[in-house]
Amino acid sequence: MPRRPMRMSEAAKAALATALQKLRTDLQAPSGFPEPVLAAAEAAARSPRLPDKDATDLPLFTIDPPGSKDLDQAMHLERRPGGGFRVHYAIADVAAFVTAGDALDTEARKRIVTLYFPDGKVPLHPPVLSEGAASLLPDQKVPALLWEHDLDAHGEVTRSSVSRALVRSRAKLDYAGVQQAIDSGTAEESVALLRDIGTLREAVEAERGGISLSLPDQEVTFEDGSFRLSYRAASAVDGWNEQISLMTGMVAARMMLDGGPGILRTQDRAPTHEVTRLHHIAQGLGIDWPHHVSYAELIRSLDPHRQKHAAFLHEAAGALLLKSVYKSFPDHDHIPAETVHAAIAAPYTHCTAPLRRLVDRYAGELCVAVCADREAPEWVLAALGDLPTRMEKAKGSAADRQSVDLVEAALLMDRVGSTFDAVVIDTDAERAQPNPREGQVQLAEPAVLGRVTSAAVDLELGASARVTLERADPAFPDKNRRVLFSLVQEHG
Structure with a gap:
């Protein structure tokens, strides 16, 4: 790969x-x-x-x-x-x-x-x-x-x-x-x-x-x-x-x-919950993935020239390579x-x-x-x-992932306080937390990832959301929180 x-x-x-x-x-x-x-x-x-x-x-x-x-x-x-x-x-x-x-x-x-x-x-x-x-x-x-x-x-x-x-x-x-x-x-x-x-x-x-x-x-x-x-x-x-x-x-x-x-x-083989997660991500990104279509067939059908397809391919690569x-x-x-x-x-x-x-x-x-x-x-x-x-x-995978995280933080540095359309691609529920108030979102534009917190409602995997950028700092000491969003609302 x-x-x-x-x-x-x-x-x-x-x-x-x-x-x-x-x-x-x-x-x-x-x-x-x-x-x-x-x-x-x-x-x-x-x-x-x-x-x-x-x-x-x-x-x-x-x-x-x-x-x-x-x-x-x-x-x-x-x-x-x-x-x-x-x-x-x-x-x-x-x-x-x-x-x-x-x-x-x-x-x-x-x-x-x-x-x-x-x-x-x-x-x-x-x-x-x-x-x-x-x-x-x-x-x-x-x-x-x-x-x-x-x-x-x-x-x-x-x-x-x-x-x-x-x-x-x-x-x-x-x-x-x-x-x-x-x-x-x-x-x-x-x-x-x-x-x-x-x-x-x-x-x-x-x-x-x-x-x-x-x-x-x-x-x-x-x-x-x-x-x-x-x-x-x-x-x-x-x-x-x-x-x-x-x-x-x-x-x-x-x-x-x-x-x-x-x-x-x-x-x-990808476990059922991982395939389910990727189905939610595809839905949030507006990618049609009928249940009768296999994962392999979907990947071959995507056009990497399209930004949302490219975003899904990157997320799929991460899920596979790990x-x-x-x-x-x-x-x-x-x-x-x-x-x-x-x-x-x-x-x-x-x-x-x-x-x-x-x-x-x-x-x-x-x-x-x-x-x-x-x-x-x-x-x-x-x-x-x-x-x-x-x-x-x-450390090759760590260098790749952290390089991407750093660049994505730099990309958003001058947009702190802005609101974006996103999809929830991970929540604390996957780690058996009863009230999932933290997770990860993928923006629709630009197609970057970041941690998200919710003060009032639980995050729902695969839900479309509006999020506000709270932090984008390439030098932030916690590499997992260089980019941080807060939930404005979920659209379901």
């Missing part, structure tokens, strides 16, 4: 510099790498462990936001003789640079993930690796884990394998450029096939009941002393590109389930009882972003071992039991 994106103008970054620095401090985000780690990274960049297989003749390309340098994935797409497709998918081989127990590994196990803030990121690995020697930048030879997927004419996977190989990307593309080239018919065949394969994989996803959330970017600017929020909906290319990653994560999970030790990303957990197993005899990721509707693992997420290095190594019909390395097996607990300590 994608994290909630946010883009911020330079003026907005400058206006919020103090609050953003405090957020980093509160989350204990590292400010830099220790000298021994930087020295180890420089040495590793000069002498990685190179694979025997040479696949540098494969014309791979990457698709990433403009300016990105930490490129985890590159692909080449082609038609197979007789029908169907072949997908080559190269993933950065971090283990070619990092040795278990060395300074780089120790630091990465502390950081766990790359943290993203509106004004920059705190990387998992030193940039000399993540944005240099280990990155799949164009025209440099890089060790990678090279996946090969064969698909039939309907987009179903018929065969997959992964092995170490030396690769060389030919082109660094961006989403907008690829979308324009495909739409205009000027894209090279390997790039144009992303639409064919991506569309087929979306149909396969719909058939199995999976959900992909197409989250719009939040664009934050600062003009004439005020912050402004707008949305940029994801392109079709974003979704097609995500389908290649999801496909690889599902194949990797199946490999581990069939072959021995593994680590999965699982998710229980319930995903990692589960590891040492061998085929100890597979966990529940192996499915409910939103994906299949077993799934993280394995396609090792430059930015610790667990992917281990998952990739396990799959290479399965395909080579050999035991996984001891350093992987030794870490497997502790890895789910370590990953749950990652």
Whole structure:
């Protein structure tokens, strides 16, 4: 699942510099790498462990936001003789640079993930690796884990394998450029096939009941002393590109389930009360959700260009992502009882972003071992039991959520005392309080969240309401109450 994106103008970054620095401090985000780690990274960049297989003749390309340098994935797409497709998918081989127990590994196990803030990121690995020697930048030879997927004419996977190989990307593309080239018919065949394969994989996803959330970017600017929020909906290319990653994560999970030790990303089905809550939110936002329509069908029907639909998609993403957990197993005899990721509707693992997420290095190594019909390395097996607990300590979700909260507080700073239309999306009743006088509302315009209190009447989940903004302070010490409303009236 994608994290909630946010883009911020330079003026907005400058206006919020103090609050953003405090957020980093509160989350204990590292400010830099220790000298021994930087020295180890420089040495590793000069002498990685190179694979025997040479696949540098494969014309791979990457698709990433403009300016990105930490490129985890590159692909080449082609038609197979007789029908169907072949997908080559190269993933950065971090283990070619990092040795278990060395300074780089120790630091990465502390950081766990790359943290993203509106004004920059705190990387998992030193940039000399993540944005240099280990990155799949164009025209440099890089060790990678090279996946090969064969698909039939309907987009179903018929065969997959992964092995170490030396690769060389030919082109660094961006989403907008690829979308324009495909739409205009000027894209090279390997790039144009992303639409064919991506569309087929979306149909396969719909058939199995999976959900992909197409989250719009939040664009934050600062003009004439005020912050402004707008949305940029994801392109079709974003979704097609995500389908290649999801496909690889599902194949990797199946490999581990069939072959021995593994680590999965699982998710229980949404409980009834959560689905009921989302029905109330949809109603309050004016989104028609008939009871015979499934959650997955509704998500696929929404238009992220529409602000209220975008608001619902963001809320749905939060509801889904919080319930995903990692589960590891040492061998085929100890597979966990529940192996499915409910939103994906299949077993799934993280394995396609090792430059930015610790667990992917281990998952990739396990799959290479399965395909080579050999035991996984001891350093992987030794870490497997502790890895789910370590990953749950990652601060990526907290950084995302608190960044959004901070920006939303800034957005409303000059509107304290104003009244807004809103919908009640959470109340104390969900925490077994007999008189729910506190909760959370989502504004209709702009689509932001905030705590709400009611002095006279109980809050009713899903009710439309008029609320007055009492506080909007990015520097307020209680992060949960940076934005605070009081209930004026409920409309029911």
